[in-house]
Amino acid sequence: MIEAFSTEVGPWLRGCARPTVDLDAVALLFAPPVLYGEFYPWEGASLAEPPTGLAGRGPALAPAFGRAVARACDDAAVIGVSFSGGMDSLAVLTEACRQARGRRVVAFTIDLTDDQGRSAATVAATLIARLQLACELQIIETSARTEPAWSPAGPRLDALPQLNATVAARAAGLGCEVLLSGDGADEVLEVPRFASIELLATRGPRAAARYLSDRGRGSVLVDEAAAGIARLLPAQASWRTYWAATWASTMGAAVPAAVADSYHDPLRDWSDRWLAQRRDQDHASTSWAQKFAHDAIWPHAPLIGAGRLAERSPFLDPEVLAAAADLSPGHRYDPALPTAYQRNKAAVVSLFAPRERQVLPPAKQYFQTALRELVERCDPRLLTAAGLIDPVRIDTADTAVSMTIAATESWLRAASVRGARIPGVSP
Numbered sequence: 001m002i003e004a005f006s007t008e009v010g011p012w013l014r015g016c017a018r019p020t021v022d023l024d025a026v027a028l029l030f031a032p033p034v035l036y037g038e039f040y041p042w043e044g045a046s047l048a049e050p051p052t053g054l055a056g057r058g059p060a061l062a063p064a065f066g067r068a069v070a071r072a073c074d075d076a077a078v079i080g081v082s083f084s085g086g087m088d089s090l091a092v093l094t095e096a097c098r099q100a101r102g103r104r105v106v107a108f109t110i111d112l113t114d115d116q117g118r119s120a121a122t123v124a125a126t127l128i129a130r131l132q133l134a135c136e137l138q139i140i141e142t143s144a145r146t147e148p149a150w151s152p153a154g155p156r157l158d159a160l161p162q163l164n165a166t167v168a169a170r171a172a173g174l175g176c177e178v179l180l181s182g183d184g185a186d187e188v189l190e191v192p193r194f195a196s197i198e199l200l201a202t203r204g205p206r207a208a209a210r211y212l213s214d215r216g217r218g219s220v221l222v223d224e225a226a227a228g229i230a231r232l233l234p235a236q237a238s239w240r241t242y243w244a245a246t247w248a249s250t251m252g253a254a255v256p257a258a259v260a261d262s263y264h265d266p267l268r269d270w271s272d273r274w275l276a277q278r279r280d281q282d283h284a285s286t287s288w289a290q291k292f293a294h295d296a297i298w299p300h301a302p303l304i305g306a307g308r309l310a311e312r313s314p315f316l317d318p319e320v321l322a323a324a325a326d327l328s329p330g331h332r333y334d335p336a337l338p339t340a341y342q343r344n345k346a347a348v349v350s351l352f353a354p355r356e357r358q359v360l361p362p363a364k365q366y367f368q369t370a371l372r373e374l375v376e377r378c379d380p381r382l383l384t385a386a387g388l389i390d391p392v393r394i395d396t397a398d399t400a401v402s403m404t405i406a407a408t409e410s411w412l413r414a415a416s417v418r419g420a421r422i423p424g425v426s427p
Helices: 023-030 032-037 061-073 087-100 120-131 161-173 185-189 196-203 205-215 219-230 235-246 261-280 288-295 318-325 340-344 368-374 381-385 391-396 399-417
Strands: 078-082 104-110 136-140 178-180
Touching: 023 032, 023 261, 023 399, 032 261, 032 399, 061 087, 061 178, 061 318, 078 087, 078 161, 087 104, 087 120, 087 178, 087 185, 104 120, 104 161, 120 136, 136 161, 161 178, 185 318, 196 205, 196 219, 196 288, 205 219, 205 340, 219 235, 219 288, 235 261, 235 288, 368 399, 381 399
Parallel strands: 078 104, 078 178, 104 136
Antiparallel strands: none
């Protein structure tokens, strides 16, 4: 049975009795701005601009975040939280427990091993115990794989879609009516680059010096000096220099070698046009730090559920986004906090009660080794048959490219089962 397709968003040719995949549109997933910026390139499929003019905007981040969690939970009798053991998802879990008022809260942790050899499950259990959170903890083994729910908007852009689908399935099976996450917190609230001048103005020289020390030496000083000099340039020249300093090595990177040669020129052209449009569209008199904070989140892909359960992130709530936009770069950093990780996550730290801040994670967990091992090394048969991926060069793919290949292949496979025609594959 052919399921209905939505052609409002996503890479579909419109006006066809039988939906046909537009491979030129699908290929844009491998354009460097999309690949490394992790957003959907199709009109209407990504959150493109920050909210403006919201009625009742809260005066501070913490009240806005509390209301966002309340809206996300709504009247759910059982609240699920995807909990990595990091600061962002911990803030969501802590607030959900605070607002539960007798409702059941279940935390779900994928038991990854971080690059220091620590178990995410152990870290999560320790934090829950220390904060005395009234919730259950469900551990998801990395061997548990579930195929993510298909969406016409495109494949999921997260690192481990099959494991996240297992979390969603487990949550639904335990009666959760919503699954919350800390998605987007890094992009929305972290301290941007080029913030030393703002810190000098708002927090003084010691704060600026500590910020520079936390960021490291070498090119950091060049960055900060360039941002200061740029304030003396005409607006257009300043923004052109900003783009060269920020996005040239990622957004302007080469098209991945694993992509078939015939797509390289079109993807380079699209990337150049996208970068030029973004570079030239705004010459407002904001600093490089303010611009970087904006560009870290916009555009942003909306959450696509891994299963049939509603998934929401309070950090992507419009009121929180508006409150974050009101935070100057100088107020996203707190030199008084005890570790560099916490100092650079000061806005998230502010969401916790003073007594809770004593037991927050002192450092960020990294899972690069686990990700490399767990990313599905798929056989991209559909992508190869369609002429989009060169199987001879697939071994050149880095983790980001491998994740996108696996997610796109899985998504195309599910679209084909639903009756979509794939040029080069379907009759």
